[in-house]
Amino acid sequence: MPTRIGVAIRVRPLLESEKQKNLTCTKLQVKHSSKSIQIQLDDRTTKSFKFDQVLDEQCSQNDLYEKNSIDQLIQKVIEGYHSTIFAYGQTGSGKTFSMEGFDYEMATDSNKKQVLKPVINYENSEQQGIIPRTIHKLFEKIQIAHNKNERIYKVYISYLQIYNEKIYDLLNTDQLKKNDGPGLKLRWNKKDQFQVENLLLFECSNLQEAYDMLSKGIKNKIMASHKLNAQSSRSHCILTIKVDSISRLDPDNLISAKLHLVDLAGSERQSQTGTEGQNFKECIEINKSLFTLRQVISALADQSMQSQEETQQSNNNAVKQFHVPYRDSKLTSLLKQSIGGNSYCLMIACLSPCDCYYEENLSTLNYATKASQISNEPVKNEDPKNRLIAELKAKVEELTKDLARANEHIAFLSKFSTENINKYGTDILKMQRNKQTSIQQIQEETLKAEEQSQTKTSSKDKEAKGQDETPKKDMSDETPKKVKPDENSANQSQLQSSVKKSLNKMSSELSIDGGLMSSDMIIRRLVESANMVRDLLQSNINMREMIEKLTKNNEQTENELNILQMENSDLREKIEIMENILSKDIQNEKELKNKFDYKKVLEESETNNIVADETNGFQKANTKTFTSDFGFQTITRQEIVNEIHQLRKEKKHLSQRLKSLELENNELHTRLNPNALYGEPTRMHLNQTLDLIASSSSTQNQQVNSAYLKTQNFKSASAKLKKSQLGSRVSAKTSMKAKEEFSPPPQNTQPYNSFVTTQQQFSTLYQQKMGSSNNEFNNTMYYNNLKGQKHTSYNYEQSPESQAFPSQLRQQLLQTRTSSSQKNDNSFTQANARLPSTGYRNTQNSSYNAGDCSFIERQENYAFDQPQYSNFARNTPQFNQNNNNMYESTSPGWSNNNQAKYQNKAMIQTQYPSNLGSNNQNFLNQQKQKNLRALSQNSSKRPPVFRQHVNLPKNF
Numbered sequence: 034m035p036t037r038i039g040v041a042i043r044v045r046p047l048l049e050s051e052k053q054k055n056l057t058c059t060k061l062q063v064k065h066s067s068k069s070i071q072i073q074l075d076d077r078t079t080k081s082f083k084f085d086q087v088l089d090e091q092c093s094q095n096d097l098y099e100k101n102s103i104d105q106l107i108q109k110v111i112e113g114y115h116s117t118i119f120a121y122g123q124t125g126s127g128k129t130f131s132m133e134g135f136d137y138e139m140a141t142d143s144n145k146k147q148v149l150k151p152v153i154n155y156e157n158s159e160q161q162g163i164i165p166r167t168i169h170k171l172f173e174k175i176q177i178a179h180n181k182n183e184r185i186y187k188v189y190i191s192y193l194q195i196y197n198e199k200i201y202d203l204l205n206t207d208q209l210k211k212n213d214g215p216g217l218k219l220r221w222n223k224k225d226q227f228q229v230e231n232l233l234l235f236e237c238s239n240l241q242e243a244y245d246m247l248s249k250g251i252k253n254k255i256m257a258s259h260k261l262n263a264q265s266s267r268s269h270c271i272l273t274i275k276v277d278s279i280s281r282l283d284p285d286n287l288i289s290a291k292l293h294l295v296d297l298a299g300s301e302r303q304s305q306t307g308t309e310g311q312n313f314k315e316c317i318e319i320n321k322s323l324f325t326l327r328q329v330i331s332a333l334a335d336q337s338m339q340s341q342e343e344t345q346q347s348n349n350n351a352v353k354q355f356h357v358p359y360r361d362s363k364l365t366s367l368l369k370q371s372i373g374g375n376s377y378c379l380m381i382a383c384l385s386p387c388d389c390y391y392e393e394n395l396s397t398l399n400y401a402t403k404a405s406q407i408s409n410e411p412v413k414n415e416d417p418k419n420r421l422i423a424e425l426k427a428k429v430e431e432l433t434k435d436l437a438r439a440n441e442h443i444a445f446l447s448k449f450s451t452e453n454i455n456k457y458g459t460d461i462l463k464m465q466r467n468k469q470t471s472i473q474q475i476q477e478e479t480l481k482a483e484e485q486s487q488t489k490t491s492s493k494d495k496e497a498k499g500q501d502e503t504p505k506k507d508m509s510d511e512t513p514k515k516v517k518p519d520e521n522s523a524n525q526s527q528l529q530s531s532v533k534k535s536l537n538k539m540s541s542e543l544s545i546d547g548g549l550m551s552s553d554m555i556i557r558r559l560v561e562s563a564n565m566v567r568d569l570l571q572s573n574i575n576m577r578e579m580i581e582k583l584t585k586n587n588e589q590t591e592n593e594l595n596i597l598q599m600e601n602s603d604l605r606e607k608i609e610i611m612e613n614i615l616s617k618d619i620q621n622e623k624e625l626k627n628k629f630d631y632k633k634v635l636e637e638s639e640t641n642n643i644v645a646d647e648t649n650g651f652q653k654a655n656t657k658t659f660t661s662d663f664g665f666q667t668i669t670r671q672e673i674v675n676e677i678h679q680l681r682k683e684k685k686h687l688s689q690r691l692k693s694l695e696l697e698n699n700e701l702h703t704r705l706n707p708n709a710l711y712g713e714p715t716r717m718h719l720n721q722t723l724d725l726i727a728s729s730s731s732t733q734n735q736q737v738n739s740a741y742l743k744t745q746n747f748k749s750a751s752a753k754l755k756k757s758q759l760g761s762r763v764s765a766k767t768s769m770k771a772k773e774e775f776s777p778p779p780q781n782t783q784p785y786n787s788f789v790t791t792q793q794q795f796s797t798l799y800q801q802k803m804g805s806s807n808n809e810f811n812n813t814m815y816y817n818n819l820k821g822q823k824h825t826s827y828n829y830e831q832s833p834e835s836q837a838f839p840s841q842l843r844q845q846l847l848q849t850r851t852s853s854s855q856k857n858d859n860s861f862t863q864a865n866a867r868l869p870s871t872g873y874r875n876t877q878n879s880s881y882n883a884g885d886c887s888f889i890e891r892q893e894n895y896a897f898d899q900p901q902y903s904n905f906a907r908n909t910p911q912f913n914q915n916n917n918n919m920y921e922s923t924s925p926g927w928s929n930n931n932q933a934k935y936q937n938k939a940m941i942q943t944q945y946p947s948n949l950g951s952n953n954q955n956f957l958n959q960q961k962q963k964n965l966r967a968l969s970q971n972s973s974k975r976p977p978v979f980r981q982h983v984n985l986p987k988n989f
């Protein structure tokens with residue numbers, strides 16, 4: 034809970050020295066009744082300040098202690114709350130007197146220097162200040178707590194001074210000796226607080242030990258005399274008493290709190306104090322740190338005021354966070370927890386009574402007011418584990434209650450079956466209806482009774498008085514209508530008893546744990562249960578939304594990860610190139626150093642379009658950028674790397690393009706074979722078709738050739754670029770030229786689309802004819818044999834597809850196959866391509882690109898790996914009927930009409946690789962290696978060209 038900083042004002046009495054100077058004391062006026070102090074601003078105006086305590090000259094040390102309830106603060110420390118008491122005011126205003134209360138006298142030290150020494154006397158309890166009193170009280174209280182036998186207490190003391198913005202340990206004489214040393218370091222620790230490194234902390238098991246520590250520290254303080262104070266503190270002193278306690282029953286239950294007792298050095302005006310030399314330097318440092326302290330107080334006060342305003346206006350806006358310059362001085366850093374932190378805090382603002390200190394007093398009062406506006410939030414300093422356990426225990430208790438409530442509702446609802454609800458619903462409706470009808474009945478009956486009684490009366494009157502001329506009042510206007518008491522009560526009691534009966538019935542059926550429930554209770558329970566169900570549903574919806582959100586986020590992250598991985602691989606490639614270049618550079622540099630022939634290198638560089646800098650030679654070769662005297666554009670190493678990277682990418686693209694072109698070409702040939710399979714229509718017709726396909730194949734060949742040339746160019750340019758690393762430069766002209774040459778060839782989709790269309794049409798026609806594709810070839814043995822046999826051992830004569838051929842053609846096929854299997858691969862392919870496709874194998878040509886060269890290798894692939902061909906082959910008789918249509922389909926005119934329908938390039942491109950079995954893949958790899966070897970032996974070898982024309986066998 035936030036707690037304000039407590040502020041007490043103390044006005045010290047006039048000193049003897051001041052009395053002698055006849056200094057007047059008229060401007061300050063203490064008002065005990067209102068706990069306020071008035072200060073005269075000028076002859077007419079005064080300003081009043083209100084504080085927690087205002088103590089005048091008569092106030093004793095004991096009053097100061099008692100009136101500020103310092104006892105309570107000590108108690109808080111024992112309970113585990115940090116607390117701070119600090120004295121603030123100008124020099125000579127009585128801070129040290131209030132905190133310590135000891136006298137100081139001049140003495141000669143070991144160096145025969147005049148120094149101020151404290152006269153410490155713990156017996157004279159009357160003059161003792163807050164610090165000795167607090168220590169005394171603390172041990173008293175600890176003793177009382179000890180006697181309860183609940184906890185074990187330990188007290189530790191540390192004492193430091195901040196002198197000239199350096200921290201010194203007043204209890205560590207060795208450290209103090211190094212007066213001009215760096216002082217102790219201030220560290221920021223995990224608990225969000227500053228701590229002084231290597232500050233000694235002494236355990237004090239009794240009061241005397243604590244007093245000893247205090248005395249030692251006080252003796253080590255730096256004091257000096259000046260015009261305003263004969264015993265002026267030249268440093269800020271902080272005495273810290275740490276109280277730890279452990280529960281006797283639960284050793285994990287540890288509480289630790291600190292009490293800071295701070296005696297600040299006073300602000301001083303050099304003109305008044307007349308300090309010189311070292312004392313003047315001290316004065317500057319003191320004022321500097323006090324200035325920061327005032328800034329901290331101001332910032333915290335402003336922040337506090339703003340948050341108060343926001344609360345008053347019940348504004349939900351976030352409170353603006355002011356910058357609090359704690360870190361600007363050692364003093365404010367160490368007081369971070371005390372002022373605006375998690376401690377209880379008391380400020381003793383000291384004033385000098387003399388009128389001449391009017392400005393200083395006004396300033397002190399102003400800052401004391403600001404400090405009183407600051408709110409701290411004291412927190413019990415328990416072991417976090419214990420705090421967590423306590424929190425969890427509370428949570429468990431709360432949840433147990435909830436669970437019990439939920440169980441009750443479940444039990445109640447489980448008795449409330451749908452059947453019951455319907456039953457009770459109708460009962461209640463009935464009751465309502467009954468109620469209405471009975472009310473109507475009662476009303477009607479009442480009316481009747483009224484009418485009857487009136488007619489009786491009127492007839493009696495008539496009889497008695499004769500005929501009355503006065504018109505009768507309309508009875509319907511009279512309200513309320515009177516009901517016969519007997520009948521009404523009878524009806525009501527009837528209704529009540531029926532309602533009661535019904536409710537009792539419900540109650541008895543809804544009895545829980547044997548006890549009966551009243552109707553009110555049932556309804557209340559129902560409402561509660563409904564609310565609970567609604568809450569559950571709502572939380573369920575919220576959870577679902579959250580899960581959806583998280584899933585979306587996850588997807589996004591995955592996408593980003595993918596992109597990053599791609600970028601990463603790109604960068605890796607760049608780094609690799611860069612490393613290559615660098616290693617080469619180092620090598621080149623070494624070579625150049627060993628044998629530097631400038632002329633030769635220049636010649637070389639000219640032939641390779643490398644720019645050499647005449648003035649600086651190759652000294653500049655390793656520099657990142659350089660200018661040229663030859664009018665060439667300059668190029669950086671990074672640019673070269675980028676360029677190589679770009680070229681590699683283009684090379685990759687080119688290789689892919691080559692691959693796809695080859696696949697297309699192969700497809701065309703594959704398609705060609707089935708066309709030729711059945712000898713219908715005529716050979717001439719077939720030749721025409723083949724020519725047509727071959728011509729489109731030729732266009733592709735041209736593309737392939739040009740792509741090959743480009744690859745060759747790339748290779749040479751790449752070599753040039755690599756060579757150029759010698760001088761780390763290359764002409765922009767060369768690189769531009771290389772770039773132009775390497776641009777990928779335009780995609781000519783016409784032949785390809787034609788092929789796709791043909792293939793699709795072919796398939797469609799077949800499907801139409803066959804009615805359905807369910808007529809699958811299911812001779813597994815046969816199929817497996819085919820896969821295993823590759824060239825020769827397959828018994829073609831017995832195969833179903835052989836039945837599709839005329840015996841002469843079959844003979845031819847067998848001969849060719851036998852002969853080709855004995856010859857080399859090329860002749861076999863040629864022969865096989867010319868032959869009608871037998872369905873057992875299909876020969877494909879594929880182009881591969883390895884390194885800087887392209888080559889073509891033959892790939893063997895079984896036709897049965899491709900369902901459309903196997904179907905086709907197995908059903909040749911039926912297919913023959915459609916041959917005319919099929920041939921027609923190869924013509925561009927036909928395909929143009931259907932192009933849009935069948936453009937599915939991706940499907941065809943991926944079909945082949947996916948159909949390759951692992952055997953075939955191995956075979957391909959072997960071929961690739963073989964061709965690479967061949968190419969390395971003969972680098973001038975031109976790439977093989979695709980078949981441009983296919984001749985049919987003469988006897989076909």
Ligand SMILES: Nc1ncnc2c1ncn2[C@@H]1O[C@H](COP(=O)(O)OP(=O)(O)OP(=O)(O)O)[C@@H](O)[C@H]1O
Binds near residue numbers: 300
């Ligand atoms: N309440 C008081 N009753 C009697 N004497 C006092 C009182 N307050 C201060 N004095 C005397 O006034 C003088 C100055 O007081 P003190 O040294 O405590 O001032 P200070 O604010 O600590 O000054 P500095 O900032 O220079 O250390 C001392 O001689 C002290 O004994």
